[in-house]
Amino acid sequence: MNDRLLIGTATAAYQVEGAGGGRAPSIWDTFAARPGAILDGSDGSVACDSYHRLDEDLDLLAGLGVDAYRFSLSWPRVQPTGRGSADPAGLDYYSRLVDGLLDRGIAPMPTLYHWDLPQPLQDAGGWPVRDTALRFADYAQAAHSALGDRVTRWATLNEPWCAAFLGHGSGVHAPGIRDATAAFRAAHHLLLAHALGARAMPGADTGVVCNLYPVLPESPEFAAAARTVDEIQNGLWLDALFAGRYPEAVPRDDAHAADLPLIRGSAAWLGVNYYTPLRVGPALPDGRSVPDQRAYPGAGDFGLHPRGPLTTMAWEVDATGLEQVLLRVAAIAPDVPLYVTENGAAYPDARRLPDGSVDDQDRIAYLRSHLAAAERARAAGAPVRGYLVWSLLDNFEWAYGYTQTFGIVEVDPATRDRRPKASYRWLAAEIAARR
Numbered sequence: 001m002n003d004r005l006l007i008g009t010a011t012a013a014y015q016v017e018g019a020g021g022g023r024a025p026s027i028w029d030t031f032a033a034r035p036g037a038i039l040d041g042s043d044g045s046v047a048c049d050s051y052h053r054l055d056e057d058l059d060l061l062a063g064l065g066v067d068a069y070r071f072s073l074s075w076p077r078v079q080p081t082g083r084g085s086a087d088p089a090g091l092d093y094y095s096r097l098v099d100g101l102l103d104r105g106i107a108p109m110p111t112l113y114h115w116d117l118p119q120p121l122q123d124a125g126g127w128p129v130r131d132t133a134l135r136f137a138d139y140a141q142a143a144h145s146a147l148g149d150r151v152t153r154w155a156t157l158n159e160p161w162c163a164a165f166l167g168h169g170s171g172v173h174a175p176g177i178r179d180a181t182a183a184f185r186a187a188h189h190l191l192l193a194h195a196l197g198a199r200a201m202p203g204a205d206t207g208v209v210c211n212l213y214p215v216l217p218e219s220p221e222f223a224a225a226a227r228t229v230d231e232i233q234n235g236l237w238l239d240a241l242f243a244g245r246y247p248e249a250v251p252r253d254d255a256h257a258a259d260l261p262l263i264r265g266s267a268a269w270l271g272v273n274y275y276t277p278l279r280v281g282p283a284l285p286d287g288r289s290v291p292d293q294r295a296y297p298g299a300g301d302f303g304l305h306p307r308g309p310l311t312t313m314a315w316e317v318d319a320t321g322l323e324q325v326l327l328r329v330a331a332i333a334p335d336v337p338l339y340v341t342e343n344g345a346a347y348p349d350a351r352r353l354p355d356g357s358v359d360d361q362d363r364i365a366y367l368r369s370h371l372a373a374a375e376r377a378r379a380a381g382a383p384v385r386g387y388l389v390w391s392l393l394d395n396f397e398w399a400y401g402y403t404q405t406f407g408i409v410e411v412d413p414a415t416r417d418r419r420p421k422a423s424y425r426w427l428a429a430e431i432a433a434r435r
Ligand code: FCB
Pocket: 012, 015, 158, 159, 162, 211, 273, 342, 390, 397, 398, 406
């Protein structure tokens, strides 16, 4: 507890790697090919080309002096069809990544699933079917047996709320389904996958990463809607993982209830991704809000009302929200170590220094204030162990394509050349000062 906070950066396979090395297709390749699915019509086929630029990325991390690097394994790179034996060439890429990190004194923090389900598993029903959770456990075992000699801390899933409710409720993420029943089934099978995956990796320190938000009603009239939003966004995951139950907003299902004892206590640590609070108020005049109400089945008609200052994602900037979500988890699960596994901001990056690099003072201010919020939560007793910036690189921002830049390193869209921003130098100095 007295140890200093571990500081790092994060990325995810589909967002940075590209399809180099013959990566098999995932649901994000299929989804991105759908006309209109991605704001700028782009996809992750090249992304930052990190598959071919591994050494450059490793050197950028070394230059920062980070303690840890959070990345994800592409399931279809490791197991092209989602079943059967692992592809040694796919595993070799991650083996080189892990070795490169360890050589530089950086702790690898892999996530097994950051949304890129092998397409053949989607064709067999995807997350709404139970078998996908069993397939995930096999994949977890294969990854752990290849890398477990060098990697101790693993995350099973990234943001299962997004995979379930953006993927199957509002349909703005792959696989682009709009069906509340499918979304709740997916949510349960994701949690089951996490629990079975953790069990398939004996000796590992295995956690799961959730995106948590303070949910605030704009007026008493919206208290009920806000409660439902909170239950689906936060409570569903926290209650299942730490109390072995589902909140009221989750439809009853006996088969699901029978799995809850297995899910309870299955996270040795919790990753908290935090960006913004959610303000629940009147439905918006144009009927639009991001995420929209279909991502919260049962919450009724409402809209989200971020208050300025906003990032280019139109996300409200409020560092106190990070402190609140960390303290909330600490109150429920006081002994579970917490890592802020993602925090960061997309900004226009329009200003440049004389040397040509991006002068992102807004991003520096965002990161600084949120790091301070994590420290406050820690000082108040929350077992916060780490803070990881999203993201090392400007990358493929899902449905927003390349229109949103979260990186502390700029990536030239044409050449993929990397150039550190002012925030990169700020983080390096912050890390050095803390040592
Ligand atoms: C999170 C995702 C991550 C990134 C950030 C901005 O929801 O986990 O991949 O897109 O948002």
